[in-house]
Amino acid sequence: MERLIESNQITLTGTIDSAFAYSHDIYGEGFYQTYICVERKSGTIDRLPVIVSERLIDVSKDWTGEEVKVEGQIRSYNKHTGQQTRLLLSVFARSFEPLSDDEAKKENINAVILDGFVCKQPFLRQTPLGREISDLLIAVNRPYRKSDYIPCVCWGRNARYATGLAIGERIILKGRFQSREYLKKIDDETTEERTAYELSVQTIKEVEKEAMSKEGIFDE
16 A cells, blocks of 8 residues: 555745645545645646645644644546536645744645556647646545546657557656646537646656566556
């Protein structure tokens, strides 16, 4: 189980941007959602959903504006609305700690490591400005035979490399969890503004079959 936990890691430092709202309950333990704003070096702000247990912090208090450090995992689940299904992502916090004034003055952290499997064939395309881009969908295993499906976006050299990957290949990715606004076309006359969450890939590496065999994951 420890290896499964290590296969999906995220560390964030940023500013709480909303009060805690009830999300769900598991065996009497309440979980609440808030949003954390993390500033990139470019100045762009990523507003990221975080799920926190009531046992980690006082969720009855309004922490809006406070600087915090979160360590946990990126989790996914499917939301069914009518005939449509949407993949929703959030950060599941394993630790949630307020930062001191000195700690808060340091550069924000947004660091992700994923160890998972390609589950959709990536294709190379170009943005309107001519940048090469490739989208990946990665399945990351977690305990109790569950998996999280995490969209990833690769640029430039990483995008070209990703297009050579086959479905089922195991890879390790490092990058940043980001938010992106877009317009969803509902019908010919209606559009809806939505937010997508994805991993912006900084490094990508295949895991050798020999290593997978040693871990009992791959068997010839």
